[in-house]
Amino acid sequence: xxxxxxxxxxxxxxxxxxxxxxxxxxxxxxxxxxxxxxxxxxxxxxxxxxxxxxxxxxxxxxxxxxxxxxxxxxxxxxxxxxxxxxxxxxxxxxxxxxxxxxxxxxxxxxxxxxxxxxxxxxxxxxxxxxxxxxxxxxxxxxxxxxxxxxxxxxxxxxxxxxxxxxx
Amino acid sequence: xxxxxxxxxxxxxxxxxxxxxxxxxxxxxxxxxxxxxxxxxxxxxxxxxxxxxxxxxxxxxxxxxxxxxxxxxxxxxxxxxxxxxxxxxxxxxxxxxxxxxxxxxxxxxxxxxxxxxxxxxxxxxxxxxxxxxxxxxxxxxxxxxxxxx
Numbered sequence: 161x162x163x164x165x166x167x168x169x170x171x172x173x174x175x176x177x178x179x180x181x182x183x184x185x186x187x188x189x190x191x192x193x194x195x196x197x198x199x200x201x202x203x204x205x206x207x208x209x210x211x212x213x214x215x216x217x218x219x220x221x222x223x224x225x226x227x228x229x230x231x232x233x234x235x236x237x238x239x240x241x242x243x244x245x246x247x248x249x250x251x252x253x254x255x256x257x258x259x260x261x262x263x264x265x266x267x268x269x270x271x272x273x274x275x276x277x278x279x280x281x282x283x284x285x286x287x288x289x290x291x292x293x294x295x296x297x298x299x300x301x302x303x304x305x306x307x308x309x310x311x312x313x314x315x316x317x318x319x320x321x322x323x324x325x326x327x
Numbered sequence: 328x329x330x331x332x333x334x335x336x337x338x339x340x341x342x343x344x345x346x347x348x349x350x351x352x353x354x355x356x357x358x359x360x361x362x363x364x365x366x367x368x369x370x371x372x373x374x375x376x377x378x379x380x381x382x383x384x385x386x387x388x389x390x391x392x393x394x395x396x397x398x399x400x401x402x403x404x405x406x407x408x409x410x411x412x413x414x415x416x417x418x419x420x421x422x423x424x425x426x427x428x429x430x431x432x433x434x435x436x437x438x439x440x441x442x443x444x445x446x447x448x449x450x451x452x453x454x455x456x457x458x459x460x461x462x463x464x465x466x467x468x469x470x471x472x473x474x475x476x
Contacts, residue, residue, distance in 0.1 A: 177343055177347075180347075181343070181347070181350075184347070184350050184351070184354065185350070187354050188350060188353055188354055188357070191353075191354060191357030191358065191361060192357065194361065195357055195360065195361065198362065198368075199469050199470050200380070200381065200382050200469075200470040201374065201380060201382065201467055201468065201469055201470065202377070202379065202380030202381040202382055202383070202467070202468060202470060203380075203383060203387070203437065203465035203466065203467050203468075204377075204379075204380075204465065204466045204467075204468065205435075205463070205464070205465050206464050206465075206466060207462060207463060207464070208453055208457060208462060208464055230446075232446075236443070236445065284446040284447075284450075285446070285447075286445060286446065286447030287445050287446075287447065288445070288446040288447075289442065289443050289444075289445070289446070290375060290395075290440045290441065290442055290443070290444045290445070290446050290449055291375035291376075291442035291443070292446075293375075293446050293449070293466075294375040294376075294377050294442075294466065294468050295375075295377070297377075297466065298377040298378060298379050298468075301379055302379055303378075303379075304378055304379075310379055310381070319450055319453065322447055322450035322451065322454065323447065324447075325447060
């Protein structure tokens with residue numbers, strides 16, 4: 161295809177760049193102004209059916225739910241953490257809780273393993289800050305190994321019946 | 328400062344090509360990165376951090392997003408209301424599900440609670456949804472970039 165870039169008299173045809181540059185800069189300014197760095201979000205799934213499942217033949221492999229108790233201080237900060245009857249020191253409680261969970265469920269994974277059926281019940285004070293609940297769910301749900309991969313621990317997490325304010 | 332005038336009578340033209348190249352690359356960069364998923368977010372809500380918070384591999388089926396503020400109010404569909412007043416909104420969501428031949432147990436309630444909200448309020452919210460026969464809940468957290476030990 162022959163492309164003509166000169167008119168019949170041999171003069172150069174000049175493109176009007178100004179409108180295009182105007183629009184391009186407007187687009188650029190729009191994208192810069194609306195650009196927002198958003199950190200990734202993820203979900204922790206919990207299943208809370210209103211009616212408890214019907215009692216059937218108890219499964220030998222089914223562990224009773226591990227009770228994690230989170231007590232709040234006066235301003236909602238975390239004051240005490242217990243797993244069943246074991247109390248953890250507040251500095252480093254997440255790691256200690258995670259190690260205890262690993263000790264219970266072991267290394268076996270896959271269908272029929274303890275890890276698959278293990279369940280954690282969170283019993284929290286009313287005034288406890290929600291971020292501590294997420295910390296506890298993170299501690300029992302898994303951890304990241306040295307390669308950055310997520311190793312799953314307990315996948316079934318539920319809440320105990322709510323406590324009243326000041327209870 | 329001395330400004331040199333043109334020696335010849337011709338018009339000097341700057342070469343615009345590199346600038347236009349760069350500008351188009353910038354536009355392409357911002358166009359690729361722009362996301363329109365901010366409708367789920369709310370400026371009053373600051374999510375708690377978690378190192379395990381990763382986006383789900385597939386889209387959540389029938390998500391119903393409810394925000395919870397530090398004051399303990401719920402935000403659903405842009406309306407900030409007390410938790411006790413959530414019933415009409417949840418009934419409406421159920422009707423939408425029924426119109427699509429789905430049950431409320433098929434929906435997932437995505438709870439985006441502020442990190443300083445009271446846990447009791449979160450549980451009240453869950454209970455209110457349970458009263459409306461919702462069963463599946465997802466507690467949303469923000470990915471921890473690893474600054475915390």
